[in-house]
Amino acid sequence: MIIHQLSVFLENKSGRLTEVLNALGSENIRITALSVADTSEFGILRMIVSDPQKARDILKNRQFAVNLTDVISIMAPSEAKYYAMVLKILSDLEISIEYTYAFSVGEKSVIILRSSNTDEAIKALKAHEMELIKASDLYKI
Amino acid sequence: MEIWNRHFECMERDELKKVQSERLRETIERVYYNVPFYRNKMQAAGLGPESIRTTDDLHKLPFTTKQDLRDNYPFGLFAVPMSEIVRVHASSGTTGKPTVVGYTRRDISTWSEVMARTLTCAGADRNDFIHIAYGYGLFTGGLGLHYGGEKIGASVIPVSGGNTIRQLQLLVDFGGTVLACTPSYALFLSEAIEEAKINRDDLKLRVGVFGAEPWTENMRREIEEKLRIKAIDIYGLSEVIGPGVASECLIQDGLHISEDHFYPEIIDPNTLEVLPEGKTGELVFTTITKEGLPLIRYRTRDLTRLRYERCRCGRTTVRMEKCLGRSDDMLIIRGVNLFPSQVESVLLEMSEIKPHYLLVVDRVNNLDTLELQVEVDEAFFQDKISQLQTLRQKIQTNLESTLGLGIKVNLVEPKTIERSEGKAKRVIDKRKL
Secondary structure, X not given: OEEEEEEEEEEOOOOHHHHHHHHHHHOOOOEEEEEEEEOOOEXXXXXXXXXXXXXXXXXXXXXXXXXXXXXXXXXXXXXXXXXXXXXXXXXXXXXXXEEEEEEEEOOEEEEEEEEOOHHHHHHHHHHOOOEEOOHHHHHHO | OOOOOHHHHOOOHHHHHHHHHHHHHHHHHHHHHHOHHHHHHHHHOOOOHHHOOOHHHXXXXXXXXXXXXXXXXXXXXXXXXXXXXXXXXXXXXXXXXXXXXXXEHHHHHHHHHHHHHHHHHOOOOOOOEEEEOOOOOOOHHHHHHHHHHHHOOOEEEOOOOOOHHHHHHHHHHHHOXXXXXXXXXXXXXXXXXXXXXXXXXXXXXXXXXXXXXXXXHHHHHHHHHHHOOEEEEEEEEOOOOEEEEEEEOOOOOOEEEOOOOEEEEEEOOOOOOEOOOOOOEEEEEEEOOOOOOOOOOEEEEEEEOEEOOOOOOOOOOOEEOXXXXXXXXXXXXXXXXXXXXXXXXXXXXXXXXXXXXXEEEEEEOOEEEEEEEEEOOOOOOOOOHHHHHHHHHHHHHHHHHHHOOOOEEEEEOOOOOOOOOOOOOOEEEOOOO
């Protein structure tokens, strides 16, 4: 149920994102989802990729600061209220959300989130019968 | 052109040499008997007080460095009992320890005398209003100018640094005629005057005495045009006495050194040999009248050359050229001394980062800016923006509290700061000095 998300530290300089994507692309790593969190000087690129370990090694060899981070992924109908429902389940238990992003696939949406307590979050979402996505399935999307 | 102390400032050079030699003998005797540091060094070199008869013997003596002052922190090199010390100043610290200097009552009087010469050099007299925008406090700039201003009988306005809006108001309301501050702050003020739409005719400024940081002839022209004043370069360092060591006269052709108090030599910073007249090298000072903290052959690290011919103003004292740079890696940022090693030692104390860094110095709107680039350590990186921002803030706070200087910190990707085999390049100075 735990997804290994690949996080990369990037300076806000043109060409850096391209370099990461080219490096992964040349080794046939597929990217399921991608999000960038940025400040004025630097950013963090977060990606769900087909082979997180391999992708990490590729970038590490190219001197990037990389990290595999545990996140959770939920499949829900593409409506705002379902997203809200997911967040409320966690906030009711005072599990905070570090960040979240989502993308839709047809009628459904895939929500990715990092919480302050991954195990508790999984337990709570399961108890509410939310559809958690297995890593192997997510990497294949 | 007025001269404050014609007797010493216009003395024939052979007569001056006699005065210097006599004062040097007294100084050597004092430090030999009162400062173990000097006695030990002289004994190790096989020298006694009788070995030094004239200034020609000076080259036999070992040098004194900033490190010696640090090693004897805070008062170890003082040559009088603390009961004789009436004032202490300090310059910005390296790894937490500032360089401390002490003055006896006579030293304060000497300092006032040489500052009176400096201000008279710049054409100031008892009818002037001296607006002092140098910082007051441990820094010698503010109080040095202050005492000199009072000595010549001028009206001293001790504004101190900062608060530009108030500076402008006081300049207009009190009618300052002499401005004393760093050259970069003078330029900054000139722009603030424009922005505030203050009519130049409402200002009575006539001349500025600018020092405490290196500046170029271009900067001088810019200041003179914008403020419509004469910009005079002054030189000093707290170890020797503070401002007042040397000053340009209105001819603006080299800085007259108060040689009857501070004896200058130029050495080759590599071989440490004294260089012949006119050659560029490192400036070394021996104080020959100071009581509290006499310094023997103190290496300033400033690069310049000396000219001994009589100036058109009538002074016979030796002139040093505007400093051309330094023989070490010290930076002067907004008047504050900074060594890259100080930054490094702050970084080394933080486990979250490795000390791969680069300092970028620039001058934006006439104020020095300092940016520190530090590589993010892969082992530390954990995917959170807040963690990186906290780290950045922590580096900034640690640097500021140790160095007394605001530094903008930027986190950069690992291995992006150039590694070199020999001495790492730690500084990029974009200021055109």
